[in-house]
Amino acid sequence: MAAFLEVRGLQKHFGGVTAVADALFDLREGELLSIIGPNGAGKTTLFNLISGLDAPDAGSVHFLGQDITRAAPERLARLGMARTFQHGRVFGNLSVLDNVLVGAHTRLRAVKPAVPVVGPLLEFALAAVRPAAVKAEEAALRDDAMRILSLFGERLLPRLDHPAFSLSYANRRRVEIARALALHPKLLLLDEPTAGMNPTETAEMQEVVHDLKRSGLTILLIEHKLEMVMRLSDRIIVMDDGRRIAEGLPQAVRNDPAVIEAYLGHRETGGAQQEAVP
Amino acid sequence: MNAWFDYTVNGFVIGNIYALLAVGLALIYGVANLVNFAHGSVYVVGAYVGWAAITYLGTPLPLTILCVVIVSALVGVGIERIGLRPLHGSSRIAPLLATIGITLVLDQIVQLIFSPDPRAVPMQVPEWRIPLGGGTIGALDLLIAGIGLVSAVVLYGFLRFTKLGWAVRATAQDSDAALQMGVDINKVNMAVFAIASALGGLSGLLVGMYYNQISPAMSFEATLKGIVALIIGGLGNVPGAIAGSLILGLTESYGIALFGTSYRNLFAFVVLIAMLVWRPNGLFAGRRSLPPEPMTGTFITRSRPLKVPRWAVVAIIVVAALLPLTGHPYLLQIGANSLLYAMLALSLTLVAGTVGQISLGHAALLAIGGYASGLLALDGGWPVALAMPAAGLITAALGTALVFPAFRLTGHYVSIATLGIGEIVSLVILNWTGLTHGAIGLGGIPPLEIFGYDFGSVESTYWLSLVVLVLLALLQVRLLNSHLGRSWRAIRDDSVAARSYGVVGDRYKALAFGYGGFAAGISGAITAHIYSYINHETFSASISILALTMVILGGLGNVLGAVLGATLLIALPEAFRDLAEYRILIYGVVLLLLIRFRPQGLLGTV
Numbered sequence: 001m002a003a004f005l006e007v008r009g010l011q012k013h014f015g016g017v018t019a020v021a022d023a024l025f026d027l028r029e030g031e032l033l034s035i036i037g038p039n040g041a042g043k044t045t046l047f048n049l050i051s052g053l054d055a056p057d058a059g060s061v062h063f064l065g066q067d068i069t070r071a072a073p074e075r076l077a078r079l080g081m082a083r084t085f086q087h088g089r090v091f092g093n094l095s096v097l098d099n100v101l102v103g104a105h106t107r108l109r110a111v112k113p114a115v116p117v118v119g120p121l122l123e124f125a126l127a128a129v130r131p132a133a134v135k136a137e138e139a140a141l142r143d144d145a146m147r148i149l150s151l152f153g154e155r156l157l158p159r160l161d162h163p164a165f166s167l168s169y170a171n172r173r174r175v176e177i178a179r180a181l182a183l184h185p186k187l188l189l190l191d192e193p194t195a196g197m198n199p200t201e202t203a204e205m206q207e208v209v210h211d212l213k214r215s216g217l218t219i220l221l222i223e224h225k226l227e228m229v230m231r232l233s234d235r236i237i238v239m240d241d242g243r244r245i246a247e248g249l250p251q252a253v254r255n256d257p258a259v260i261e262a263y264l265g266h267r268e269t270g271g272a273q274q275e276a277v278p
Numbered sequence: 279m280n281a282w283f284d285y286t287v288n289g290f291v292i293g294n295i296y297a298l299l300a301v302g303l304a305l306i307y308g309v310a311n312l313v314n315f316a317h318g319s320v321y322v323v324g325a326y327v328g329w330a331a332i333t334y335l336g337t338p339l340p341l342t343i344l345c346v347v348i349v350s351a352l353v354g355v356g357i358e359r360i361g362l363r364p365l366h367g368s369s370r371i372a373p374l375l376a377t378i379g380i381t382l383v384l385d386q387i388v389q390l391i392f393s394p395d396p397r398a399v400p401m402q403v404p405e406w407r408i409p410l411g412g413g414t415i416g417a418l419d420l421l422i423a424g425i426g427l428v429s430a431v432v433l434y435g436f437l438r439f440t441k442l443g444w445a446v447r448a449t450a451q452d453s454d455a456a457l458q459m460g461v462d463i464n465k466v467n468m469a470v471f472a473i474a475s476a477l478g479g480l481s482g483l484l485v486g487m488y489y490n491q492i493s494p495a496m497s498f499e500a501t502l503k504g505i506v507a508l509i510i511g512g513l514g515n516v517p518g519a520i521a522g523s524l525i526l527g528l529t530e531s532y533g534i535a536l537f538g539t540s541y542r543n544l545f546a547f548v549v550l551i552a553m554l555v556w557r558p559n560g561l562f563a564g565r566r567s568l569p570p571e572p573m574t575g576t577f578i579t580r581s582r583p584l585k586v587p588r589w590a591v592v593a594i595i596v597v598a599a600l601l602p603l604t605g606h607p608y609l610l611q612i613g614a615n616s617l618l619y620a621m622l623a624l625s626l627t628l629v630a631g632t633v634g635q636i637s638l639g640h641a642a643l644l645a646i647g648g649y650a651s652g653l654l655a656l657d658g659g660w661p662v663a664l665a666m667p668a669a670g671l672i673t674a675a676l677g678t679a680l681v682f683p684a685f686r687l688t689g690h691y692v693s694i695a696t697l698g699i700g701e702i703v704s705l706v707i708l709n710w711t712g713l714t715h716g717a718i719g720l721g722g723i724p725p726l727e728i729f730g731y732d733f734g735s736v737e738s739t740y741w742l743s744l745v746v747l748v749l750l751a752l753l754q755v756r757l758l759n760s761h762l763g764r765s766w767r768a769i770r771d772d773s774v775a776a777r778s779y780g781v782v783g784d785r786y787k788a789l790a791f792g793y794g795g796f797a798a799g800i801s802g803a804i805t806a807h808i809y810s811y812i813n814h815e816t817f818s819a820s821i822s823i824l825a826l827t828m829v830i831l832g833g834l835g836n837v838l839g840a841v842l843g844a845t846l847l848i849a850l851p852e853a854f855r856d857l858a859e860y861r862i863l864i865y866g867v868v869l870l871l872l873i874r875f876r877p878q879g880l881l882g883t884v
Contacts, residue, residue, distance in 0.1 A: 051778060077780035091771035092580060093883070094764065101761070102768045106780035108761055120785050124793070127760035128753060138761070165580045183779060 003062070004029040004218055005050075005187060010059035012045055012242075019045040021242040023059070027187075032209075032219045034229045037239035038262065043222045044086050046239070047191055050220075051083045052076050063187065077106050080186035084176040084193060086222070092165035096156055099164050099175050100145040103182030109137060141182075148181045151208055169196045177208070188212070189220045194228065202228065230254065238262070283413030285535045286528070291419050291488065293527025294426035298481035299504035300511065300519035301433065302474025308450035308514040309463075309470045311370065313690050316357050316377040317478050318501030319384035324350045324479020325399070325492040326392050332400050339402040343480065350479025351472040353384070358471035363464060364874055369579065371636055374690060375830070376873050378638075378823055381497065382866030389494040390859065396493040399486035422484050429477055430520060437516075442469055450514065478504075498819060499543070502701065505694055506550045512560020522561070544705045550698040554691060555683045579834075583882035586838055598744055602737040610736045614808075616848040617743035621801035622821075623828045623840035624750055625794035630826065631835030631883065632758065633790045634770030636693045639700020641821035642680075643795050645707060647673040647802030648812050649714055652723040655807070663728040666803040673799025674792040685787045688773070700819060707814040719813025726807045739808060746804070747841070750797050754837050757793065758884070766790055767835070767884075820862070827869045833879030842880060 003026035010023040020042045027033050035043050048054035050061055052073040060069045063079060082103070091099050105111060110126040113119035126134050149156045152174045159167065164175055173193055180188055193209065194202045206228045213219060213232065223229050229236060229250070236253045238246040240262040246253050253259055299317060306314045324346045331337045331345045361376040403421055407414040437443040442465075448456040449466045457463050482500070486492040507526045511518025526546060533545040553560070601613055622644060630636045651669035654660040660668070680703070684695035707714045714720070726733035726742065733742050757763055765786050768776040773783055806812050828847050832839025847868070851861045872879065 053774065053778070073774075073777040074780045074782045077778060083778055085775065089772045089775035091768045091775065093771055094767055098764045098767075102764055102776070102781065103779055105761070105765065110761065111780070120789055120792075123785075124757075124762070124789050127757055127762040130756075130760065163580070163582070179779065 003027060004031075004064065005220070006060075006062040007050065008060045008062075010046065010049055010061065011057045012042075012049055012054065013057055018242045020049065020056075023049075023239075023244065025237055025244070025247065027218060027220060029218055030213075030216050031234045032213045032221060032232055034221045034223060034233040034236045035239060036223065036226070036229055036236060037245075040241075041239040042242040043239055044191060045242075047083065047086075047189055047220075047222065051081060051189055077183060080183070081189065082180035082183040082185035082187070083189035084173070084180055084191055086191040086195070088169070088172045088176060090164040090167075090172045090175050090179070093163055095161050095163060096149070096167070096175055097142070097145060097160045100148060100178045100182045101141060103179035104141050104145065104184075106183060107141070110134065145178075145182055148178045151181070151211070152178065152204075155204075170198075170201050173197070173205075181212075185217070187218050187220065191222045192224060193221075194223065194225055206232065281413075281535070283410075285531045287413060287415055287419055289528035289531030290524060291422050291527070292531060293524035294422050295481050295485050295488070295523075296503050296507045296527055297426055297520045297523035298429060298477045298484070299500060300507035300523045301429070301516055302477045303504045303508045304511065304514055304516045304519035305446070305470050305474045307508065308516070309446060309453070310362055310373070310467055312362060312373045312377070313505060313508075313513075313694065314357070314361075314377050314474070315374060315501055316361065316380040316384060317474070317504055318497035318499070319381045319388075320350050320353050320357070320475040320478040321482035321485075321500040322385060322388055322492070322494055322497040323353050323482070325482035325486040325496075326388055326397075326494075327479065328483035328486060329397055329399050329492060330392075332402065342402065343483065346479045346483045347476040350482075351476040353479070354471040354473075354475025355468055357475070358468050360870065362467060362471075368873075368877060371689065371693070372873050372877065374693065375636075375826070376870055378826075379866045379869035379873065381501070382823065382862055382869065385494050385497045386860070386863040386866065388497075390863075392494070394494055396491045398490050399483070399492055401487060401490065403487065418487060422488065425480065425484065429480075433473070433516070436473075442466070446470055502543075502697065503546060506546045506553075506698075509550055509553050509558075509694065510561055512563050515560055515562060518560050518562045525561075540709055541705075543701065544709065547698040547702045547705070551683065551695060551702070554687060554695050554698075558687065558691060579877040579883055581833075581878035581882040583833060583836055583839075583884050584880075586881070591838065595744075595748060599741070602740055607736045610740045612849055612852050614736070614740040614743050616845045617740070617747045618801045618805055619825070619828065619848050620747050620841045620844035621743075621750060621797050622825050623832070623844040624747075624754055624837060625796075625798040625801075626825045627829045627832065627835055627837065627840040628754060628766075628790055628797075629794045630829055631833075632763065632766045632770065633787060635696075635787065635790075636826070637681075637696040638693045638822055638826070639696040639698070639703070639819070640798065640825050641817040641819060642700040642703035643673050643677050643798035644802035644805065644821065645703055645812075645814070645817040646676055646795075647799030648806035648817065649707060649720065649802075650799065651803030652720045652806045652812060653713070655724045656720065656722065661729075662724055662726060662807055666800060666807070669803040670796040670800040673802070674795035677795030677799070678788050678791045681791050682784075682788065685784045697819070697822075700822060704814050704818075714814075717813070719811060719816075720806070721811045723806050723810045723812070725810065726804065739804075743804060746800060750800070751837050751841065754793070754797075758837070762786070762789065823869075824865060827865055827872075829879075830872050830877070831868065831879055833881040833883050835884035836879065836881045837884075839879055839881035 005027035007023055007025050010020055012020040023046055037043055049056045052071050055070045060067060063081060068076060091102060110123045113122055155171060155174055164172060177193060194205045197205060202225060209232055233250050235248065236250055237244055238253055238259045245262055246256045246259045299321060303314055303317055306312055327349045328342050328346045331342045337345060357380055361380050362373050365372045365376060403418045407416040437447055445461045445466050448461055449463055453463055507523040508519050510522030510525055529545050529549060530542050534542050602610055622640065626637060626640045647669045650672040651665045654665035654668055655662050680699050684692060687695055708717055726739060733739055765781045768781055769783055769786055777783060802817065828843035829840055831846060832843030851864060
């Protein structure tokens with residue numbers, strides 16, 4: 001069986017610096033794979049290569065049996081890949097609800113016809129005229145967006161109309177995840193979903209990700225908070241200096257001397273606590 | 279053969295003059311990440327200071343040069359103080375818009391002092407020419423080459439060997455790091471503006487001598503030429519700017535030799551667009567993608583727009599509809615003018631505000647619409663009622679197609695590209711005589727008439743414009759409330775994240791420019807039928823800037839704000855007619871004050 005996501009020999013250099021050297025892994029459907037490693041290990045670059053924001057110097061990526069190496073991000077969105085961003089990229093002037101609705105963009109029927117000129121004109125006409133079918137679709141998307149937003153309890157629901165720039169850092173991260181879920185992704189890439197969150201918020205987020213995983217969603221996770229990684233992951237890849245230095249089950253990785261050396265430092269084994277990245 | 283030698287010399291001389299401009303632009307871009315649109319004004323100031331010094335004081339050449347350098351440098355320092363320093367920390371395009379405001383103010387001041395008429399600069403260089411290699415070289419050619427060379431050497435020495443020069447280079451590389459190391463960034467910026475402006479002013483003086491004519495109107499062209507040379511060499515690249523200037527000078531000179539003078543500027547702008555599309559980093563950069571975006575985000579200031587209740591909007595429309603009952607033809611004329619400008623502002627507020635593409639060439643859409651409708655009615659024999667909507671559609675299609683190559687650009691580059699495209703449109707209208715009647719313009723355009731009903735009276739012109747504006751505004755609001763509005767604003771706020779969610783930038787930018795083109799095209803068409811005569815200068819670049827001021831005044835992206843901004847900027851100067859002479863000056867000051875104190879506009883950005 002072809003793997004859900006297949007990464008083969010991916011490389012990326014910036015000038016003389018090797019950001020990603022020969023990344024190689026498979027992701028199975030329904031699996032949660034975490035990528036951990038110290039800052040600058042190349043995790044986010046790897047995400048960018050997979051999600052089409054950056055082009056690899058060598059190697060290939062296959063998703064659902066299709067070659068998506070160097071594919072444009074908009075094509076990946078249509079294929080069902082959604083991602084969040086390390087530093088948070090919500091649409092600042094859009095309301096919370098609109099942010100989530102943009103996430104559902106690829107599901108809109110008006111957006112589908114990719115025929116040049118005719119497709120956009122049709123889309124324009126539908127937006128201007130708005131027949132009953134379009135209204136019904138929009139209403140359904142809204143309901144779906146509300147359902148997704150309610151995953152975060154009362155955190156976002158009272159702020160539906162607030163512009164995203166007015167939200168707290170933690171809420172912006174939640175909006176980003178809600179936006180990603182609105183795409184109804186087959187594969188979700190989460191880049192440090194709990195960065196800047198306090199322990200309570202982190203625990204909540206862990207719960208959300210756990211539920212997503214239980215619902216069968218395939219997830220690739222970058223995270224610094226090891227406790228969360230150990231609890232959620234089916235498998236873990238540890239990166240350092242662009243290379244994979246270990247891979248395996250959480251327990252195995254936790255006790256791997258190379259990992260302890262590179263990631264946790266020399267002092268402790270496994271007890272290293274979360275480093276909060278502001 | 280002889281002629282080609284002369285053309286080459288001419289190309290190098292013009293290139294040298296451009297280089298004096300472009301080097302300054304490159305230095306300023308280097309330290310301040312700013313394309314200084316006021317640079318052409320400094321050039322004009324330099325030319326007029328030189329003229330005044332020679333005419334009134336009878337200064338010999340070295341003293342003239344000294345006067346020009348000192349005054350221009352002081353103007354440069356002023357530009358830095360007003361246009362750059364107070365805007366530290368605001369969005370990256372704010373200083374660019376501020377320099378546009380400054381250029382309006384400076385050009386107008388020069389015009390008020392010296393009158394808009396061209397002047398001849400007395401020649402201070404002997405008239406002899408040396409025969410050489412089949413052609414001739416004059417003393418002025420040598421002087422210009424000499425000044426270019428000396429400036430380059432002095433500049434190199436300054437940057438390489440003085441402490442302030444090091445600070446300039448450090449700031450250009452990384453201004454934050456330079457600041458941390460104790461470099462006084464303000465002092466560096468001031469020094470750079472002074473040097474750049476001194477060179478720019480000198481350039482103006484030399485041009486005045488070379489063509490034996492100066493006028494305040496040459497400011498805009500000088501800015502554009504400097505920017506083209508800068509883009510050829512790569513933004514912020516000083517040696518590149520010199521090379522780019524020489525290339526531009528030679529291209530123009532040979533182009534004139536082959537095709538004639540009226541094509542001169544066309545070459546510059548076609549080269550500009552080609553560079554932006556294929557080598558946005560300049561000829562001398564490695565083939566990489568755009569440099570790290572100097573201005574993420576746009577001029578959109580985060581604000582909560584003022585909520586205007588529905589009844590208030592209805593009330594405004596009713597009052598506007600009843601205005602003709604006052605029976606005041608002059609008032610209605612201003613009213614109709616405001617309405618036509620409001621359509622242009624609607625178009626620009628969508629493109630610049632909602633989608634974040636600050637267009638500086640929007641008047642070109644008016645020109646396309648006006649010419650399309652005029653030509654269809656005049657040469658095609660179409661009824662006006664059909665010609666106008668057709669003109670709207672033609673403008674939508676043509677406008678979108680023209681800007682399409684620039685869709686992958688962002689920030690400053692978009693503004694520069696749209697400016698260039700606007701100029702290209704105007705030059706094509708001037709030169710494509712077979713279609714557009716060329717320089718003679720389009721006369722005898724049939725008056726407004728829809729299915730037999732004559733809209734020639736002021737009242738009916740006004741009502742027609744009002745109906746069209748209200749329909750366009752309502753449609754725009756409807757679009758903004760649909761998924762299109764959300765997608766447009768998503769692209770503006772973060773184009774990278776938008777792409778990752780399948781919002782294809784090109785498609786939605788094209789839709790915005792298409793709709794914007796339609797609205798502006800209709801406005802241009804109505805204007806053409808009212809005026810009955812238009813030419814390539816009817817819809818000049820200053821209208822683009824005026825429209826941008828309206829849109830910023832109302833609040834970017836704000837539909838009601840666009841209408842309000844247009845009404846205020848058209849009606850208020852009429853209320854103070856004694857100040858008519860100062861109108862452009864007032865626009866410039868308004869723009870500057872807005873950028874500084876209320877970037878979100880009156881009604882707030884959406």
